[in-house]
Amino acid sequence: MIRFAIASLAVLALTTPVCAQDHAAHTAEPDPHAGHVMPAAEAAPGDPASMDRGTVDHGAVDHGAMDHGTMDHSAMDHTSGGEAPPSPGPDMETPPPPQAASGPPxxxxxxxxxxxxxxxRLDLQQTHGDYNLFWFQADRAEMQVRDGADGYLWDLQGFYGGTTHKFWFKSEGEGSFGEAIEDLEIQALYSLAVAPFFDLQAGVRQxxxxxxxxxxxxxxQxxxxxxxxVDAALFLSHRGDLTARLEAELDQRVTQSILIQPRAELNLSAQDVPQLxxxxxxxxxxxxxxxxxxxIREIAPYIGVEQTWRAGRSADFARARGEDPSVTNFVAGIRLWF
Known part of the structure; x- marks a missing residue:
């Protein structure tokens, strides 16, 4: 037994230096973080620059001594680049100082x-829309097919001027093929913008x-x-006759190129005007x-149907001339503008 114990101690004594040498060989391997250590001359401990990911000495950090349970992770900046997280509240712009608008205009x-x-200032006004334009539109230029003599009709308008002041011109007329023109009028109007999308017009009609x-x-209008x-107008003739006209139409787009346009017109009179x-x-x-x-936007042919009624004394005047007070027209024409 004594011989066996002495032999075991001899074997242990022979193998111990080999294990120590092997452990030393493992500890002699290069530290993967060794290249990230910044010399003390370049960044002192505690310097914010030394906290950069590329300059932290991971080997010197004692992670075991850190108390992760007491760390306030909600206060840590988890955004990239170190930027502060956005505020949960609405954007609060700094209001202008009270004296900002107190200077002379x-x-x-x-x-x-x-x-x-x-x-x-004149150049600024001109480059922001205060300059004269010319616009012309043939809203209706059509042929009318109906019982009896087929006819034609035109409805033209346009303006020349700026954003608030314009000269408007309008013309309407109709008749039957092979006969004299039944109605023909021309208007020259001064137009003043009085509200967004509305112009007050005044002038003369012949x-x-x-x-x-x-x-x-x-x-x-x-x-x-x-x-x-809409286009609403009052007319006072040189004989003192007062009449009125109200027109309304709506462009309803079906596709990018096809539109439906409902249209209505009402004519009123304050008194009988037999000569008209x-x-x-x-x-x-x-x-x-x-x-x-x-x-194209500027050129659009169309087809449609329109019904006209004469009422009251106007219907009586129409019958006296041998005309039907109720007429249905099938129309085909073109609408253009430039």
Missing amino acids: RAADAIWGADAMRAS DLAGPDTTHAVVGI GLVPYMFE GIGAGIDSFEVGVRLRYEI
């Missing part, structure tokens, strides 16, 4: 001079077919809610619909 005149700034009649005109275009075939009250009422195809 044309303070630049004191620096650059009134003459220089006057030219600058009737060139039938009895020669001149009217003073006052009206309003614009775009009402739901995109209805107009009766007091409702003179006539028109309602129709047109289907339009835009070849």
Whole structure:
């Protein structure tokens, strides 16, 4: 037994240096973090620059001594780049100081001079829309097919001017093929913008077919809610006859190129005007619909149907002339503008 114990101690003594040498060989392997240690001369301990991921000495950090349970992770910046997380509240812009709008309206005149700034303001107005434009539209230029003699009709308008002041011109007329023109009028109007999408108009209207009649005109034209275009006007003739006209139409787009346009027109009179075939009250009422195809925005042929009624004394005047007070027209025409 004694011999066996002595032999075991001899074997243990022989193998112990080999294990120590092997452990030393493992500890002699290169430290993978050794290249990340910044010399003390370049970054002192505690310097914020030394906390960069590329300069942290991971070997010197004692993770076992760190108390992870007491760390406030909600206060840590988890965003990339070290930026603070966005505030959960709404953006709060710094309001302008109270004195920001207390200066004179044309303070630049004191620096650059009134003459220089006057030219600058004029250029600013012109480049932001205060310049004259010319616009022309043939809203309806059509042939009408009906019982009896087929006819034709035109409805033209346009303007020249700026954003608030314009000169408007309008012309309407109709007749039957092979006969004299039944109605022909021309209007020249001054237009003033009085509200967004609305112009107040005033001027003169001249009737060139039938009895020669001149009217003073006052009206309003614009775009009402739901995109209805309206044109309402009062006419006072040189004989003292007062009449009125109200037109409304709506362009309803079906596709990018196809539109449906419902349209209605109401004519009224304050008294009978026998020489014009107009009766007091409702003179006539028109309602129709047109289907339009835009070849390009500016050129669009159309087809449609329109019904016209004469009422009251106006119907009596129409019958006396041998005309039907109720007429259905199938129309085909073109709408264009430039």
